[in-house]
Amino acid sequence: MTEAKLDREANTIIREGVVSIINPYDIHAVEEGLRIRERKGGSVTALSMGIPCVVEMLKQVIAMGADNAVLLTDKAFAGADSLATAYTLSKAVEKLKEFDIIVCGKQTTDGDTAQVGPGLAEKLGVPHITNVVEIMELEDDYAECRRAVDKGWEIARVKLPAVITVEKDINTPRFPSIRGIRNMLKPNIAIWNADDINAEHDRIGMKGSPTQVVKTFIPQSKAAAETIMGTPVEQAKKMISIFDELHIKVRER
Amino acid sequence: MSERIINNISKDYDEYLKDESRKTGKADSISFPVTEKEIADTMKFFWKENIKVTIQGARTGITAGAVPRGGHILNLERMNRITGLRYDNGSDSFFLCVQPGVLLTNIRKAVSARNFNTSGWSGESLEALEKMKASACCFFPPDATETTASIGGMVACNASGARSFHYGSTRNYIEGLSIVLSDGSGINMKRNMFRAKGDLFSLTTNNGRVIQGRIPGYHMPEVKNASGYYAEKNMDLIDLFIGSEGTLGIITEIELRLLKKPAYNWGCIFFFKREEHAVKFVRVLRDDSFLPTPLAVIRPVAIEFFNSDALELLRLQKKEGKGFSDIPDIKKEFNTAIYVEFDEDSEKDIVNSVFEAAGRAEYCGGNEEDSWVAATSQLMEYLKSFRHAVPEALNLLIDKRRKDKPGITKLGTDMAVPDEKLEEIIDMYKADLAVKGFESVMFGHIGNNHIHVNILPRDMEEYRKGKELYEKWAYKVLEAGGTVSAEHGIGKLKCDFLKIMYKEDGIGEMRAVRKAFDPRNILNQGNLAE
Numbered sequence: 001m002t003e004a005k006l007d008r009e010a011n012t013i014i015r016e017g018v019v020s021i022i023n024p025y026d027i028h029a030v031e032e033g034l035r036i037r038e039r040k041g042g043s044v045t046a047l048s049m050g051i052p053c054v055v056e057m058l059k060q061v062i063a064m065g066a067d068n069a070v071l072l073t074d075k076a077f078a079g080a081d082s083l084a085t086a087y088t089l090s091k092a093v094e095k096l097k098e099f100d101i102i103v104c105g106k107q108t109t110d111g112d113t114a115q116v117g118p119g120l121a122e123k124l125g126v127p128h129i130t131n132v133v134e135i136m137e138l139e140d141d142y143a144e145c146r147r148a149v150d151k152g153w154e155i156a157r158v159k160l161p162a163v164i165t166v167e168k169d170i171n172t173p174r175f176p177s178i179r180g181i182r183n184m185l186k187p188n189i190a191i192w193n194a195d196d197i198n199a200e201h202d203r204i205g206m207k208g209s210p211t212q213v214v215k216t217f218i219p220q221s222k223a224a225a226e227t228i229m230g231t232p233v234e235q236a237k238k239m240i241s242i243f244d245e246l247h248i249k250v251r252e253r
Numbered sequence: 254m255s256e257r258i259i260n261n262i263s264k265d266y267d268e269y270l271k272d273e274s275r276k277t278g279k280a281d282s283i284s285f286p287v288t289e290k291e292i293a294d295t296m297k298f299f300w301k302e303n304i305k306v307t308i309q310g311a312r313t314g315i316t317a318g319a320v321p322r323g324g325h326i327l328n329l330e331r332m333n334r335i336t337g338l339r340y341d342n343g344s345d346s347f348f349l350c351v352q353p354g355v356l357l358t359n360i361r362k363a364v365s366a367r368n369f370n371t372s373g374w375s376g377e378s379l380e381a382l383e384k385m386k387a388s389a390c391c392f393f394p395p396d397a398t399e400t401t402a403s404i405g406g407m408v409a410c411n412a413s414g415a416r417s418f419h420y421g422s423t424r425n426y427i428e429g430l431s432i433v434l435s436d437g438s439g440i441n442m443k444r445n446m447f448r449a450k451g452d453l454f455s456l457t458t459n460n461g462r463v464i465q466g467r468i469p470g471y472h473m474p475e476v477k478n479a480s481g482y483y484a485e486k487n488m489d490l491i492d493l494f495i496g497s498e499g500t501l502g503i504i505t506e507i508e509l510r511l512l513k514k515p516a517y518n519w520g521c522i523f524f525f526k527r528e529e530h531a532v533k534f535v536r537v538l539r540d541d542s543f544l545p546t547p548l549a550v551i552r553p554v555a556i557e558f559f560n561s562d563a564l565e566l567l568r569l570q571k572k573e574g575k576g577f578s579d580i581p582d583i584k585k586e587f588n589t590a591i592y593v594e595f596d597e598d599s600e601k602d603i604v605n606s607v608f609e610a611a612g613r614a615e616y617c618g619g620n621e622e623d624s625w626v627a628a629t630s631q632l633m634e635y636l637k638s639f640r641h642a643v644p645e646a647l648n649l650l651i652d653k654r655r656k657d658k659p660g661i662t663k664l665g666t667d668m669a670v671p672d673e674k675l676e677e678i679i680d681m682y683k684a685d686l687a688v689k690g691f692e693s694v695m696f697g698h699i700g701n702n703h704i705h706v707n708i709l710p711r712d713m714e715e716y717r718k719g720k721e722l723y724e725k726w727a728y729k730v731l732e733a734g735g736t737v738s739a740e741h742g743i744g745k746l747k748c749d750f751l752k753i754m755y756k757e758d759g760i761g762e763m764r765a766v767r768k769a770f771d772p773r774n775i776l777n778q779g780n781l782a783e
Contacts, residue, residue, distance in 0.1 A: 021631040060629055172581050175522075175625030175632060178611040181604065184628075231264055 025105025031173035063176030074193040079206030086119030091197040117165035128163040272312035278320040297437035310403030316744025337378035353405025391511040394420035411496035418700035419554035429508030466769035469762035515596035524587035530618035531589035556700030557592035669703035670735035
């Protein structure tokens with residue numbers, strides 16, 4: 001989303017008519033999917049739940065190299081929280097049948113919940129690893145991943161099929177090539193609605209969302225800032241006296 | 254009025270003694286006017302006192318044009334309002350009225366969103382805005398790389414960018430100017446309002462002062478050019494001010510012409526394993542007659558070049574720093590890159606343009622798979638960061654070297670030649686650099702035969718030798734019918750080159766024009782000539 005506007009009544013983001021971008025984390029997820037295909041063969045299918053114009057973004061994903069894509073779009077999906085989204089995606093995955101690994105972006109940059117990936121794994125009854133920065137080993141039946149944790153890294157091994165969610169650090173996404181643009185023009189994006197995936201109507205969209213956004217606001221900053229003027233020496237002296245007042249010790253090297 | 258002039262400028266105004274040339278000047282006072290009347294009153298005062306004045310916009314120039322040499326600084330950053338909009342039925346075009354301190358990035362945002370601060374706008378402007386909101390999107394074509402440049406500065410330097418290959422420079426989009434002269438008198442000009450008669454010009458200011466003179470007789474090279482005054486018999490006199498680097502008057506209001514924004518804007522980078530294939534590709538992109546059979550017509554809006562050293566610099570920076578992590582790996586076998594950009598109104602046309610370009614790349618020895626294509630605004634932003642990464646990486650490298658050798662700075666050329674001289678000039682650059690053993694990087698607007706050759710001196714001896722080489726190249730480029738400054742302007746740093754270009758006679762003729770407008774020579778001393 002470039003310029004977000006809010007629907008004050010539903011407390012949702014107005015997405016129509018706004019220039020949307022692919023969630024940056026998802027681009028890294030697509031790239032990782034392509035690299036997995038380069039390592040192990042197979043095919044890459046991109047899946048998204050969104051408004052109809054999201055098909056343009058899926059075209060870009062095909063241009064990057066995905067073999068095909070599916071857009072889940074239906075008025076009934078609107079207003080979904082992360083639980084309803086995870087359910088909807090899981091129904092689409094069931095329709096797609098088998099998979100070895102599902103790669104999701106860690107989170108979206110508008111909702112920021114980071115819950116959809118793990119939620120999807122639970123709905124599918126498969127294990128998951130979050131915050132992956134490197135797939136160190138990849139075999140037919142397991143993946144060993146390095147993941148980011150608060151104070152460093154953790155190595156975790158997961159049995160496949162599984163879901164992983166990825167950090168931006170995992171890779172640098174490729175640009176589409178000319179061949180990718182040629183592929184983008186072929187009809188390889190399927191569009192499914194709620195009935196196509198046999199979704200239960202009370203588990204999708206706003207109806208299927210036990211959580212609801214009550215209020216969205218930009219936090220008002222109450223912090224006052226003091227600007228320290230003067231020559232570098234004067235500024236340094238003033239900063240040291242402020243540190244003294246705040247009882248902050250400056251360690252000498 | 255005197256309270257608006259800040260005297261004995263303390264350390265608080267240090268940054269106003271510099272611009273992006275990294276040169277530092279000196280000044281006794283500074284003011285930040287917000288109206289044309291304030292500017293006129295200020296100039297009347299300094300004219301009377303015979304004190305020199307340096308005009309500043311956003312100080313993003315790199316030729317020290319805004320660096321003061323004593324006297325007063327007239328800084329226009331607070332004249333930052335978009336003051337009106339006009340629609341012309343005849344040409345079905347919109348015209349935007351802006352103060353000189355408005356930044357390019359803010360013009361772009363406002364025009365793109367069709368969202369302006371309209372307080373103080375006339376009824377006509379508000380009506381035009383309603384029409385704009387109901388019409389197809391517009392845009393302001395000049396795409397100076399530094400988007401925090403002020404529009405006043407862009408006009409003063411006749412700024413260009415990558416897309417000037419197709420759209421031309423700022424000059425092409427100036428419909429009107431209001432100017433305050435060094436004595437405080439004013440002129441309002443519109444395009445096609447005042448013309449020279451042969452090489453004689455005459456203008457009358459708002460208070461009846463008549464300014465007369467002779468247009469310089471030198472012949473401007475037929476290339477992209479930002480060196481010295483625009484000079485042509487029977488010329489539109491508004492063009493005298495555009496590119497005059499603040500030496501003739503202070504621009505206080507500008508009317509800009511907007512164009513309809515094409516629906517699709519895609520960019521592609523084609524990588525080549527051999528530089529000669531890449532240069533051939535540029536020829537073939539520009540000129541269908543180089544192809545054996547007639548093919549689809551394509552109209553690139555920009556063609557940019559990155560040589561092997563530029564790509565290697567990026568590979569190195571990626572390895573060392575996190576700053577360029579969003580650039581994909583550049584394969585080792587890629588020697589040269591050519592960036593091509595297209596604007597079209599339909600997806601069919603832009604897809605065809607890209608495929609046609611790919612076909613031509615293959616014809617020239619490339620491979621269509623060795624390409625990066627940006628077909629969304631998001632991807633175009635990533636490609637833009639790739640393009641800007643080269644000069645950024647250069648600056649980082651030089652900053653590192655300056656820590657041990659403070660006198661070092663990069664030596665970047667800004668010269669352009671006519672189409673038929675492209676390969677000859679590139680060969681000359683390469684041969685001379687090899688002989689001297691200099692470290693260097695070449696990149697730039699190859700569509701206009703305007704390549705920035707950056708010498709990276711390792712010590713002061715190399716710096717000195719590099720400057721000599723630069724001067725040698727200036728002579729050769731001029732012999733080839735080119736220009737010493739295609740886009741950066743002359744400022745205070747390239748006066749010697751301008752003298753080589755137009756000789757003493759030409760400089761003398763420019764001085765005479767300057768004297769006609771500013772008889773006491775108080776404006777922007779040091780710019781264009783000593």
